[in-house]
Amino acid sequence: MLLSMATFACCDLTASPHLRRCDLDQRPELSKGSVEFVASTEYMVRPPMPPLYFFLIDVSVSAVCSGLLEIVAKTIKSCLDDLPGFPRTQTGFITFDSTLHFHNLKASDSSLTQPQMLVVADLDDVFLPLPDDLLVNLSDSRHVVDAFLDSLPVMFQGTSNVESAFGPALKAAFMVMSQLGGKLLIFQSTLPSLGVGRLRLRGDDLRMYGTDKEHTLRLPEDPFYKQMAAEFTKNQIAVDIYAFSEKYSDIASLGSLAKYTGGQVYHYPSFQTAVHQEKLRYELARNLTRETAWEAVMRIRCGKGVRFTTYHGHFMLRSTDLLALPAVDSDKAFAMQLSLEETLMTTQTVYFQVALFYPYLSSRSVHGNAVSSYQRYTSSSGERRIRVHTAAAPVVADLSEMYRQADTGAIVSLLGRLAIENSLSQKLEDARQSLQLKLVKSLKEYRNLYVVQHRLGGRLIFPESLKFLPLYVLSLCKSVALRGGYADALLDERCAAGYNMMILPISRMLKLIYPGLFRIDENLLLKDLKEGQVPLGQLPLSAQSLDPKGVYVLDDGFNFIIWLGRMLASDLLNNIVGVELASFPDLSRVVVCEHDNEISKRLMRVLKELRARDPSSHQSCRLVRQGEQPRELSLFLTNLVEDQTAGSSGYVDWILQVFRQSQGS
C-alpha cells in the first residue's frame, strides 16, 4: 500500500473510555510490529540500479598453489543461475598479481565467445583500457562468463609471481563500479606489496604488547584503506574480504574496507583445499545468493525522553541517526546504545522504531526462454520498499524489576562489541579490565538493592536473569579477539575474529564465545538406527567433562573440532579416520569425510544434524587426539573456557574475583 497522508489522518474514534481508532484492525501499520511499505518516488534519489557482483581475485602464486582459484571459479559458476536480480544482473572480473588484468566478457554482435584479457602494468596511474565493456549483463554474456570461469584456473597455472598490487586493483575496481554501486568480493592470498596502499610486514611485534602503542597493530596502517572505504560507501559499493594467507596479510587494514562499507570479513587461515573447500564453497554460495538489500539506509527513532547515542557494527554513519548500508542481508546484526535525556520518565511505554529503505528485487531465477515480454518488463523494474519494525518497552520505576527483565544475550553482545572497539584504542589488558569492571559494577548495584534488607553478608547476590552473565563475560575475555597477549592468538586471526564479532547476531555470538561440547561416541556405537536418536546434550566446557574413552565434538558455529580420547577403542578410531592410525600419525592432514563403514556414516549424520541447526555458515571439521601437543592445546583446550589456562583464571576463580570486587563498596 502506498503511503498517503490524506487517507491516514482522519478517522472516528470508538466510544470512551477506550478512545481507539475505529479502523485500527484494518490498518496493519498501526497494530503489527513489522510492516513493509512501498515507497513512492519522492523517497528515491535515483531509480534502483541493477545488482552488480564484481570479483577482484588475487592470482599470485600462493592463490594458485593452494587450489583456491579452482574452487572459487567453480563456486561462482554454480551460483550464476541464482544471483538475484535476473535479468538485469551485471558482473565483472579483475585479476591481479604484479599487474592488473582486465577481462572483456562482452558478447557483442561480433560474437566474442572467448573472454579477452587486457594487462595493465602501469600501477601509478591506473586507467581502464575499456571503460564501457568491463561490466557485462550476466544473461546476455552468460556463455562468455562460463568460458572465462572454466579457463581461470588454467590461465594462471604456472605462475610464479609473488607480488600483489592490491591498491591499484582496488582503484580500478572502484572506477568500474562507481556508477552503479553493488557488491565487490575480494579474494586476497598475500600481503599487498605493490603500488598505492602497500603494507609493510609490520607483523606481530612482541615488544609492542603491553605498551601504549599496542593498539596500533590492530588499526589500519595506511589511511588509503579508510579513504577508499569512504569512497566505496559514497558510491553504494559494499566490500566483502576473503583472506586466505597463512602468513601475515594485515587483515586489520584489509578488514577496514569491509567495516565501513557494511561488508564482511571471511578468514580461512592457511587455506588448504582438503580442509576448507566445503566451507568456502558454502559460504561463497550463500553470500552470492542470499536475499540482499542494495543501497539501503537504516534510520532509528525512539520516543520522547531517550536518545540513541552510539552504534556498533559494520556501516557508515551518514548522520546522527542514519546508517548507510550499501548491501545488507539477514546475517548482519547491529547494536546501539541509548541514553535517557530526562531524569524522570513520565510515559508508561517507550517506543523504538527502525526503518530500512531498500529496493526490492526478487531472487527467483527465471530461466531463459519462457519469459514473455510482459514478464520481462515487470521483473526488470525494481521498486523501493521501507521495512519498519516497531517495538514498545514498558517503563519501570523499580531498578530490581529492570534487572529481572534483563536479557543476557543482548548484554553480552553489546559488551563484546564495546570491548572490541576498546581494543582498537587501548591495550588488550585494559579492554578486558573494563569488561570486568562493568560486570562488577552491575552486580554491585544489584547487591546494594538487597543486601541491607536481607542482611546477606558473605554471598554473591545476582538476579536469575543474569546468572550466566559472569560466565559469558569470562568467555568474552578468553575469546580469540580479546585473549591473552602476543602468544595467545596470531594477529591476523585476532583481527578477523574481532571483525566477525562486530556483525554476529546474538545467538551466533553466544555460540562462538561459549561453544557447544557434545559427546558422540554413544551415537556412533548404537546398533539400531533411528532418525533423531539420542539427543546431543551440551556439556560444560571444562576438562572434567572429557572422558578419555569418548569422542567429543566442539561446535562454535564456524568450526568443528572432534576430540578423540586416548583410550578410545582402536577399531572405532580407525573407522572414523578411515585409515590405519598407526601408519598415519599426523592427524592434521586427515580429512573428515565419509568412509566406507557404518561408524563413519553415523558420524557424518551427526555432523550434518549439527550443521543444520544454523544455516548461515558451514563448519569445517578437524580431528585432534588427546595428548597430541601442541595441536590439542591450540585447537581444543583453549576453547574450554571454564578451565584455568596460563594467564587467565578458571570459572571458579573468576566468580571469586567478581564476588570480592563487588563486595568492596
Next chain:
Amino acid sequence: MAWELLLWLLAFAAVIALIGLSAYQLICLSDLEFDYINPYDSSSRINAVVIPEFMVQGILCILFLLTWHWFPFLIMAPITYYHIKLYMKGKHLIDVTEIFRLLNGEKKYRVVKLAFYCSIFIVVIYRFVTTAVLLLIEEDDQALESGIF
C-alpha cells in the same frame, strides 16, 4: 616606524583570515550536526582549509617572534605547539568514517581556537591603532620641525 605599521597591518589581515577560516570550519561542523550537509562534503570542505590555516598561523607566530613582540607571541605559541603536535600524529585532517564519534571534540577544539584568535584580534587592533596614531603624531612633529625653522 613605518615598518611597525606594515607589520600590524599584515597581522590584522592575517588574524581576520584566521578567524574567518576557523569560523568556516565551525559552521561546516554544525551544519553536519544538524543534517544540512553530508559527512563527505563536510570533511572535504574542512580538510581543504586546514593546511592553509596552519600555514598562516605559523607565519604570524614566527613574525611576532622575529620582531620581538612577546605578548602576541605568547598568545599564539600554544596554538602553534598544538598544531605541530596534531600534524606529527597525523590527526590534523578530519576522517569521514570517524567524524560523528569525534564531532563534539572537534567542535570544542575549534571554539577554543576561535577564542584565542579573537583575543589576538583585540591585541592586534589595539597595537595597530596606537602605532598608526603615534606615526601620525610623529609626522606632525617632523612637519613642525622642518617647517619654519
